[in-house]
Amino acid sequence: MFDYEKIPFHWVNRLGFLVRKELTSAFRATEYAISAEEWAILLVLWRKGPQSHSALADVTIKDRTTVTRLIDGMVRKEMVNRAEDSTDRRRSVVALTEYGHSLQGALVPIAQGLITRASAGISPEDLAVTQRTLQKMTENILEAQPRNTKDIGK
Amino acid sequence: MFDYEKIPFHWVNRLGFLVRKELTSAFRATEYAISAEEWAILLVLWRKGPQSHSALADVTIKDRTTVTRLIDGMVRKEMVNRAEDSTDRRRSVVALTEYGHSLQGALVPIAQGLITRASAGISPEDLAVTQRTLQKMTENILEAQPRNTKDIGK
DNA sequence: AAACATAGGTGTACTATACAACTATTGCTA
DNA sequence: TAGCAATAGTTGTATAGTACACCTATGTTT
Numbered sequence: 001m002f003d004y005e006k007i008p009f010h011w012v013n014r015l016g017f018l019v020r021k022e023l024t025s026a027f028r029a030t031e032y033a034i035s036a037e038e039w040a041i042l043l044v045l046w047r048k049g050p051q052s053h054s055a056l057a058d059v060t061i062k063d064r065t066t067v068t069r070l071i072d073g074m075v076r077k078e079m080v081n082r083a084e085d086s087t088d089r090r091r092s093v094v095a096l097t098e099y100g101h102s103l104q105g106a107l108v109p110i111a112q113g114l115i116t117r118a119s120a121g122i123s124p125e126d127l128a129v130t131q132r133t134l135q136k137m138t139e140n141i142l143e144a145q146p147r148n149t150k151d152i153g154k
Numbered sequence: 155m156f157d158y159e160k161i162p163f164h165w166v167n168r169l170g171f172l173v174r175k176e177l178t179s180a181f182r183a184t185e186y187a188i189s190a191e192e193w194a195i196l197l198v199l200w201r202k203g204p205q206s207h208s209a210l211a212d213v214t215i216k217d218r219t220t221v222t223r224l225i226d227g228m229v230r231k232e233m234v235n236r237a238e239d240s241t242d243r244r245r246s247v248v249a250l251t252e253y254g255h256s257l258q259g260a261l262v263p264i265a266q267g268l269i270t271r272a273s274a275g276i277s278p279e280d281l282a283v284t285q286r287t288l289q290k291m292t293e294n295i296l297e298a299q300p301r302n303t304k305d306i307g308k
Numbered sequence: 309a310a311a312c313a314t315a316g317g318t319g320t321a322c323t324a325t326a327c328a329a330c331t332a333t334t335g336c337t338a
Numbered sequence: 339t340a341g342c343a344a345t346a347g348t349t350g351t352a353t354a355g356t357a358c359a360c361c362t363a364t365g366t367t368t
Contacts (some may be wrong), residue, residue: 017214130287132280242365
């Protein structure tokens with residue numbers, strides 16, 4: 001049998017699960033009960049501005065219906081709102097509300113704290129290699145993979 | 155705002171999600187519909203033999219009740235069974251059935267295929283650094299962390 | 309023996325996930 | 339340009355995973 005613990009996969013799973021859990025419970029300890037999935041959406045919106053559902057589904061690698069439900073919840077909690085795209089009336093554009101923007105100040109330091117804690121005793125070079133490797137692995141898997149929209153080669 | 159994409163966390167989440175999804179769908183394409191969580195439990199049992207619920211909760215970083223439900227399902231599907239621990243009658247020991255053992259031959263090659271696919275174009279050194287780094291990060295977070303049992307300092 | 313700790317299970321509730329099927333648009337092409 | 343195909347998003351429905359609060363049974367400590 002192969003030595004699973006010597007392979008990044010095992011740790012990707014383990015650490016991924018752990019991070020999600022830690023983030024969620026750290027957020028819940030504040031007055032903002034943000035889930036890890038909501039956090040992922042917020043990150044995109046903070047960095048890239050308003051996005052369509054399809055775009056969000058793509059970057060989060062989730063089904064469009066999952067995104068719909070997720071955004072439903074975030075609208076209910078008034079973190080984001082939906083507007084119509086003026087150029088394409090099928091499309092609705094998800095944008096941050098004032099409250100959604102303000103969450104950044106509260107949440108980012110928490111995430112940074114966790115990152116700092118996790119990175120203790122690890123050299124910047126190793127962190128960089130790890131980041132690159134994980135990114136490459138992600139791309140390898142996503143390559144030639146079905147997406148949510150079919151305009152892959154666009 | 156910090157550059158999240160330059161940090162391993164982002165990719166741990168993304169890749170972790172992707173791997174779980176890929177594994178699940180690859181398994182579902184066979185005659186064995188094994189979930190990623192069941193896979194994680196099976197891995198432990200294959201490698202380390204019979205385990206108590208608490209031990210499984212510890213390595214999978216899940217709540218004991220979650221493990222109970224997970225094992226319930228696996229017992230129903232006859233992958234594992236529960237036996238009493240002769241030395242401690244509170245404890246029940248989860249062990250593989252014949253069927254559970256046999257899954258190894260079917261499932262491991264699938265996982266290895268995914269690993270090979272993901273690792274394309276990455277040097278063994280980088281893979282090793284990544285594995286070490288992720289392991290260290292996991293340990294950093296788990297350190298001084300509440301566990302399922304309270305015998306932490308044991 | 310009493311108090312405490314641990315192993316595990318139940319009740320309950322909620323989140324995330326996604327397949328199938330649907331409507332409303334837009335784009336393409338014959 | 340008329341009609342068909344593709345796209346964006348939603349709803350119905352079903353399922354898995356998660357965990358809190360609380361419970362019982364057993365073992366440990368003082």
